[in-house]
Amino acid sequence: MALLEVDDVVVKFGGVTAVNHATFTADSGVITGLIGPNGAGKTTCFNVISGLQRPTSGRVRFTGRSVTRWPVHRRAKHGVGRTFQRLEAFGSLTVRDNVRVAADIQGGPLAWLRPDLGSGRSGRLAIEALLDRVGIAEYADERADSIPTGTARLLELARALACDPKLLLLDEPSSGLDETETDAFGDLLKDLASEGCAILMVEHDMDLVMAVCDEIHVLDFGTIIASGDPAEIRNDPAVQRAYLGYAEVEDDTSVMEAIS
Numbered sequence: 001m002a003l004l005e006v007d008d009v010v011v012k013f014g015g016v017t018a019v020n021h022a023t024f025t026a027d028s029g030v031i032t033g034l035i036g037p038n039g040a041g042k043t044t045c046f047n048v049i050s051g052l053q054r055p056t057s058g059r060v061r062f063t064g065r066s067v068t069r070w071p072v073h074r075r076a077k078h079g080v081g082r083t084f085q086r087l088e089a090f091g092s093l094t095v096r097d098n099v100r101v102a103a104d105i106q107g108g109p110l111a112w113l114r115p116d117l118g119s120g121r122s123g124r125l126a127i128e129a130l131l132d133r134v135g136i137a138e139y140a141d142e143r144a145d146s147i148p149t150g151t152a153r154l155l156e157l158a159r160a161l162a163c164d165p166k167l168l169l170l171d172e173p174s175s176g177l178d179e180t181e182t183d184a185f186g187d188l189l190k191d192l193a194s195e196g197c198a199i200l201m202v203e204h205d206m207d208l209v210m211a212v213c214d215e216i217h218v219l220d221f222g223t224i225i226a227s228g229d230p231a232e233i234r235n236d237p238a239v240q241r242a243y244l245g246y247a248e249v250e251d252d253t254s255v256m257e258a259i260s
């Protein structure tokens with residue numbers, strides 16, 4: 001049993017089938033990529049997993065329990081963390097306070113009793129350590145609406161990590177990061193996975209996807225058309241066709257070449 005099981009999920013918006021009988025898993029210690037052309041249904045899948053979107057049919061199981069009808073906050077409390085493609089930080093708060101709010105909410109009304117949370121010294125140190133870990137400590141006192149986009153994405157990651165997730169859903173996490181920052185970000189993802197976190201990532205940077213993912217699922221028009229490790233996905237003709245939009249693909253054209 002995998003940590004997250006998406007089972008035969010369908011999402012329809014009127015006449016548009018955004019997700020079409022998608023079945024896939026994400027597991028602890030594993031970095032899983034969910035890729036596909038624009039409009040393929042990736043964000044809708046994330047919304048179904050995090051609880052923002054009720055599926056038309058199908059099920060979502062998390063830690064073996066059916067969570068299909070659970071609201072967002074209940075899933076979050078049980079370990080589903082998420083970042084958004086469109087940034088969702090509290091702009092008028094500092095970077096540090098954005099993370100503190102997340103830790104406080106996760107801790108609940110009795111958080112002040114726990115030494116690792118709340119406003120006590122240990123809680124404060126834990127937040128500083130988190131900011132340092134994602135590489136944004138120097139921005140701790142800046143307002144969140146004044147920091148660069150790439151930094152704001154890392155802030156979203158820190159905020160999600162403050163809730164101690166078992167599963168981390170990352171939607172376009174590297175957009176806005178330069179090459180060096182993206183490399184560091186990839187290393188951080190590997191570290192998090194090695195500590196047992198399940199990571200499911202929607203990402204357009206194929207170099208990053210191919211470098212860090214253990215398993216990749218490819219969506220096209222809402223349907224999973226391929227699943228496998230990076231080498232299998234790279235050379236899958238159906239994936240190449242999906243990205244290029246036509247069938248005539250040279251045998252030796254890789255996905256990375258196809259979409260670049």
Ligand SMILES: Nc1ncnc2c1ncn2[C@@H]1O[C@H](COP(=O)(O)OP(=O)(O)OP(=O)(O)O)[C@@H](O)[C@H]1O
Pocket residue numbers: 013016017018036037038039040041042043044045085
């Ligand atoms: N709330 C909605 N109402 C109607 N149609 C929607 C809604 N949300 C998504 N769609 C449609 O569902 C399809 C899948 O959209 P989705 O945003 O999940 O794709 P995506 O793979 O995340 O795309 P991108 O890579 O561009 O972010 C698209 O055709 C989109 O227009």
